[in-house]
Amino acid sequence: MTALQITRADGILTVQDMGRPGHLAQGLSRGGAMDRRALLEGAALLNTKSPLAAIEMAGAGGEFSVTAPTRIALTGAPMAATLDDAPLRWNASHLVTPGQRLRIGGAQSGTYSYLTPAGGIATEPWLGSRAAHLSIGIGGALRAGDTLPVGDDPEPDRPSHGLPPEPRFDGGTIRVIDGPHTVLFSDAVLDAFYATAFRRGPRGNRQGLQLVAEARFGTEHAKGLASDMIGPGDVQMTGDGVPYVLMAECQTVGGYPRIGTVIPADLPRVAQAAPGAVLRPRRVTLDEALATARSEADELRDLSGRCTPLVRDPAAIRDLLSYQLVSGMVRGDEFDATWPHST
Structure with missing residues (x-):
């Protein structure tokens, strides 16, 4: 082997x-x-x-x-x-x-x-x-x-x-669908979240990465929230209102409220964002998200x-020079009868 x-x-x-x-x-x-x-x-x-x-x-x-x-x-x-x-x-x-x-x-x-x-x-x-x-x-x-x-x-x-290279290495727009906790956030917070151009923060690894902005995106309904299943793409809001996008090695259960979930088609763009890269969330419907879904096959x-x-x-x-660039050869005299000569 x-x-x-x-x-x-x-x-x-x-x-x-x-x-x-x-x-x-x-x-x-x-x-x-x-x-x-x-x-x-x-x-x-x-x-x-x-x-x-x-x-x-x-x-x-x-x-x-x-x-x-x-x-x-x-x-x-x-x-x-x-x-x-x-x-x-x-x-x-x-x-x-x-x-x-x-x-x-x-x-x-x-x-x-x-x-x-x-x-x-x-x-x-x-x-x-x-x-x-x-x-x-x-x-x-x-x-x-x-x-x-x-x-x-x-x-x-x-x-x-x-x-051909696929442009996904310098940030960009990421599509986000609503999740079970979206209703816990006020309309004003949701509007602000989707109007913000975040920067990929310095904190991040294979479990998740931080989105940085001056604004905070908290909810009064986070207290006492029961832990439930989480997965890659979920956008969790920490207690201080800072969003984190969960990635490949995230935990399986979490108790922070999730403002939405990045669709699978855009997770490579999130993963590839280097610290400082700008990521802009865009809210999409479930039908719009399903329209992007394709099997890996x-x-x-x-x-x-x-x-x-x-x-x-x-x-x-x-x-x-080791390549056979020309194959075959001729003497040249076979062209004498047809080749124009100057006299």
Whole structure:
């Protein structure tokens, strides 16, 4: 089996897949990739039928190598990447061979980036997932010197492909639907909330992130509120009126009032917002939210249809002279009868 070796880990690196749904009753949230869209993009680029376990890189990447020829996909927040110092296109697949050094720098925009090998990270699954769940101690951060098993590449000769970048790494509008606690907030508070351009605050992790504004958005009806089920996308209002958007590793039960819930289609935008990025909530109806809903199989099918083979720049091909650029040869005298000559 192929191994992926980590020579240097600069950011917070973890193994992530699509998580462990279906265990809320046992107190275990889904977890998995913060930007699920990025794993779907990786699957499309690698031509796999479903998303694979990948390395999630928060903030920065590191240095990597492989023990057998393996295609990899680089998706999510764009980072500067090189293979033996030759620049690599982001949101694309590339072949890495033994002895080559893959170096990935810091995020140029956004927060979470993904390195997906074509065979997927093949660590031992637990409850049907290989995802690290840091808040409850499942797995942990990867470090320099770690070696990860990787499944065999099913199509090692498949050409590299690229995807047009999706603009979700610099904040923007996030659509929010009403939830069970929306009625606890006054119309004035709701109007103010949806008129505010929030900044992603400095406090945030895989459990949730803070939205910062000068205004506060409290409710007098929060006292004595019974705890109930919560999930990714819920916008909880703390006692001092500061909103937090719950993310992949949030708790399963909470008692803070929820002013609404970010729709799943916009959670990647929230996850990728770096501190200081502006997020503008927009209130939408349930019908509007349902109109955006798509299965991840449909999303993957759409992304696969948008993948195109990469066109390599001859100036960047180090082994250009090893390619057969011209096939066949002629003597030239067969043209004598027809070629015009000057006398």
